[in-house]
Amino acid sequence: MSLPAKRSSTALFLKELLNRPRQVGAVLPSSRKLARAMAKWLPVGTTDHVLELGPGTGVVTEALFQRGLRQEQLIAIEMSAQMADHLRARFPRANIVTGDAFRLDEIVREQLGPHARIAMVFSSLPLLNFEPSAADSLARQIKAILPPKGKMVQFSYNVANKQPKAAAHFEVVASDLIWLNVPPARVMVYQK
Numbered sequence: 001m002s003l004p005a006k007r008s009s010t011a012l013f014l015k016e017l018l019n020r021p022r023q024v025g026a027v028l029p030s031s032r033k034l035a036r037a038m039a040k041w042l043p044v045g046t047t048d049h050v051l052e053l054g055p056g057t058g059v060v061t062e063a064l065f066q067r068g069l070r071q072e073q074l075i076a077i078e079m080s081a082q083m084a085d086h087l088r089a090r091f092p093r094a095n096i097v098t099g100d101a102f103r104l105d106e107i108v109r110e111q112l113g114p115h116a117r118i119a120m121v122f123s124s125l126p127l128l129n130f131e132p133s134a135a136d137s138l139a140r141q142i143k144a145i146l147p148p149k150g151k152m153v154q155f156s157y158n159v160a161n162k163q164p165k166a167a168a169h170f171e172v173v174a175s176d177l178i179w180l181n182v183p184p185a186r187v188m189v190y191q192k
């Protein structure tokens with residue numbers, strides 16, 4: 001991304017942060033290092049669709065495309081209408097939905113039809129700001145949409161590695177601390 005485009009992404013992120021701090025749940029967009037630490041879990045050559053929750057201004061989204069995902073393979077659900085518009089301008093062939101990740105099942109079926117196959121889920125949702133019952137319900141929905149052994153990659157600022165809310169529904173297969181982010185973050189990989 002060019003420097004002016006990066007500045008406009010960061011400005012939009014900060015504006016949305018001021019308007020909706022709990023929803024945005026981060027002081028800055030993720031670093032490229034964090035985005036790459038998430039995207040590396042996408043197997044090269046994946047042909048099914050991939051679901052991204054809470055893409056924001058698209059740092060993780062971009063890393064997924066750099067990993068080889070085609071834009072047409074991505075469904076991204078972003079609650080902020082302005083961020084979703086920004087993503088549509090950046091990635092015109094991707095399926096960017098302005099909506100609530102808690103409606104993911106319905107949204108995926110609307111986008112792909114009843115026989116949709118989602119290979120993986122990447123989430124940057126601020127789960128630590130969600131009520132435990134809401135986080136639990138989301139984890140169940142994500143599990144239901146994944147194939148057997150399917151993975152969900154989630155980052156959070158749970159640096160101390162307390163028992164994450166999704167852990168009850170999945171096997172934890174990796175937990176990587178990424179220091180080069182503001183603030184440092186943890187990438188958790190869950191397997192169905």
Ligand SMILES: C[S@@+](CC[C@H](N)C(=O)[O-])C[C@H]1O[C@@H](n2cnc3c(N)ncnc32)[C@H](O)[C@@H]1O
Pocket residue numbers: 023024025026028029030053054055056057058059060077078079080083099100101102124125126
């Ligand atoms: C921590 S930011 C991460 C943004 C970006 N992925 C990054 O890593 O820089 C969380 C994002 O999740 C979005 N979000 C929060 N709750 C959401 C929900 N229920 N459904 C969809 N998006 C949501 C916010 O608007 C914000 O863009």
